[in-house]
Amino acid sequence: MMSDDIETRRCELQQSLDAQKTQKQRNLMGQFATPYPLACDIMKRMRQLCACGNTISLLEPSVGLGAFLSAFHNVFGNKAGHALGFEIDSHYYEPAKALWQEQDIDLRNADFLTVTPDNAYDMIVANPPYVRHHHIDTDTKQSLRNDVKEYCGINISGLAGLYCHFMILSTKWLREGGLSCWLVPCEFMEVNYGKAVKEFLIHSVELLSIHRFLATDVQFADALVSSCVVIFRKVRPKTNYQILFSEGGSVSAPERQMLIDSQTLSVEEKWTSRFNDNTNSTETDTGGTTARLGDFFTVKRGIATGDNHFFILDSATIEKYSIPRKFLVPVLPSPRYFKANSVSGCNDGLLDTDSQLFLFNCDLDESTLKASYPTVWQYVRQGEEREVNKRYICSRRTPWYSCEKREPAPFIMPYMGRGESSKQIFRFILNDSNAITTNVYLLLYPKKSYARYIADKSTRSKVWNVLNSISKTRLMNSGRVYGGGLYKLEPKELMDLPVPEMTKILKPQTKVVQLALF
Numbered sequence: 001m002m003s004d005d006i007e008t009r010r011c012e013l014q015q016s017l018d019a020q021k022t023q024k025q026r027n028l029m030g031q032f033a034t035p036y037p038l039a040c041d042i043m044k045r046m047r048q049l050c051a052c053g054n055t056i057s058l059l060e061p062s063v064g065l066g067a068f069l070s071a072f073h074n075v076f077g078n079k080a081g082h083a084l085g086f087e088i089d090s091h092y093y094e095p096a097k098a099l100w101q102e103q104d105i106d107l108r109n110a111d112f113l114t115v116t117p118d119n120a121y122d123m124i125v126a127n128p129p130y131v132r133h134h135h136i137d138t139d140t141k142q143s144l145r146n147d148v149k150e151y152c153g154i155n156i157s158g159l160a161g162l163y164c165h166f167m168i169l170s171t172k173w174l175r176e177g178g179l180s181c182w183l184v185p186c187e188f189m190e191v192n193y194g195k196a197v198k199e200f201l202i203h204s205v206e207l208l209s210i211h212r213f214l215a216t217d218v219q220f221a222d223a224l225v226s227s228c229v230v231i232f233r234k235v236r237p238k239t240n241y242q243i244l245f246s247e248g249g250s251v252s253a254p255e256r257q258m259l260i261d262s263q264t265l266s267v268e269e270k271w272t273s274r275f276n277d278n279t280n281s282t283e284t285d286t287g288g289t290t291a292r293l294g295d296f297f298t299v300k301r302g303i304a305t306g307d308n309h310f311f312i313l314d315s316a317t318i319e320k321y322s323i324p325r326k327f328l329v330p331v332l333p334s335p336r337y338f339k340a341n342s343v344s345g346c347n348d349g350l351l352d353t354d355s356q357l358f359l360f361n362c363d364l365d366e367s368t369l370k371a372s373y374p375t376v377w378q379y380v381r382q383g384e385e386r387e388v389n390k391r392y393i394c395s396r397r398t399p400w401y402s403c404e405k406r407e408p409a410p411f412i413m414p415y416m417g418r419g420e421s422s423k424q425i426f427r428f429i430l431n432d433s434n435a436i437t438t439n440v441y442l443l444l445y446p447k448k449s450y451a452r453y454i455a456d457k458s459t460r461s462k463v464w465n466v467l468n469s470i471s472k473t474r475l476m477n478s479g480r481v482y483g484g485g486l487y488k489l490e491p492k493e494l495m496d497l498p499v500p501e502m503t504k505i506l507k508p509q510t511k512v513v514q515l516a517l518f
């Protein structure tokens with residue numbers, strides 16, 4: 001049996017060994033350890049899947065200091081059998097060897113991907129190195145691609161990261177019927193190079209489940225936000241079988257899950273969209289109803305000025321016409337010129353930027369304006385000379401230069417986005433200033449019952465994280481696409497957007513159902 005002492009020592013060692021390396025060095029070798037609570041959660045899931053009463057043997061192909069070895073002993077107890085671990089870097093291998101010497105654990109200082117299997121294991125659990133393809137030298141990459149082709153007949157792209165090769169080639173070390181579990185980036189589900197992995201998972205083995213972490217699963221470090229846990233069994237797959245897709249909560253007790261027929265999953269599609277898929281799935285989520293953004297927010301377009309050239313003022317124009325502050329409302333620049341994801345307010349709630357813009361907004365009629373603020377009246381007159389007052393929106397207002405009054409909103413979203421290469425099409429901007437916006441943005445106003453909670457800075461920041469964690473696919477599916485990959489979302493479409501993850505922070509208000517008595 002392993003003592004708690006080993007885990008305490010392992011944690012301390014992890015910290016000091018990691019600290020001796022630069023971030024760049026750790027990136028090059030994919031050296032980011034699994035947090036112990038997560039390792040235990042993953043092992044618990046594996047324990048649920050290992051129904052047999054025998055002891056289980058474990059292979060850890062990229063063992064580091066052995067977070068999974070520790071979790072294996074903790075969760076499997078006396079069912080934890082022999083374990084084998086590989087570690088390429090002696091910086092971690094030597095201390096790991098010393099740490100685990102008294103256990104039934106064989107540790108080898110080697111490149112796992114070059115070793116020929118000499119045994120067959122019941123289970124593999126791994127957090128492989130996330131080394132990107134451009135850090136793998138050409139010869140190694142070619143030899144790995146040949147190995148994959150030879151093992152399962154799949155052509156893997158030269159752009160595949162090292163973790164893809166680990167997932168596929170390690171299967172040689174599993175006994176028939178053995179289980180394999182991988183903490184890997186979600187990326188393979190979305191990008192081209194991931195096709196080989198998807199093909200392998202549905203056609204060469206039996207994919208059991210994929211659990212995706214959400215940005216709100218705060219118990220995990222940031223690096224794991226876009227990670228998932230993939231579990232498969234080494235058996236020839238049936239023509240059709242069901243795969244569990246889950247997200248939120250923990251791996252062993254997910255918050256939301258759906259079953260997907262393997263036959264309907266194609267290697268061409270982005271599997272991440274399946275996590276939001278209501279078709280062909282058995283879904284459980286927040287009490288049987290899906291929370292929508294409109295349950296928490298009223299979404300409105302920003303102000304339609306009628307002529308931004310006239311109504312949006314820079315400091316030079318304000319100075320030239322001595323326009324007093326009371327006729328000016330801070331306004332965000334257009335998204336084309338405003339790339340930040342948050343806006344902080346400084347004194348007076350103004351934007352914390354050098355290029356502050358203002359919306360001109362005045363209710364005074366022209367004669368009062370002329371008498372009390374002659375320079376401002378001049379500005380209005382020069383607008384009339386340009387016939388701004390005759391424009392559709394302006395002509396329907398009295399006076400024509402008085403815009404709609406608007407409160408600042410805590411969250412703002414540009415209503416258009418381009419899809420091509422960017423990871424994110426739509427971004428939610430956290431607005432801590434008094435700025436409002438023109439109609440190229442959508443403004444999210446908390447419903448009355450949530451305003452108090454969202455006024456709290458930390459809650460506001462959590463809500464903002466949730467908004468930005470909403471997948472690109474889900475947002476795309478809710479809006480419309482125009483030529484050239486331009487996506488747009490209207491207020492109603494955004495209010496209809498499913499946001500089950502928001503219920504972790506804001507509880508949906510129960511609707512009062514009135515029963516009529518006859």
Ligand SMILES: C[S@@+](CC[C@H](N)C(=O)[O-])C[C@H]1O[C@@H](n2cnc3c(N)ncnc32)[C@H](O)[C@@H]1O
Nearest residue numbers: 032033034062063064067087088111112127129
């Ligand atoms: C993401 S870390 C995970 C460590 C450990 N399994 C955990 O979960 O904390 C990956 C580890 O694999 C090691 N590694 C990288 N390439 C390897 C290779 N080709 N063979 C064996 N180990 C390798 C790295 O040095 C690193 O310690």
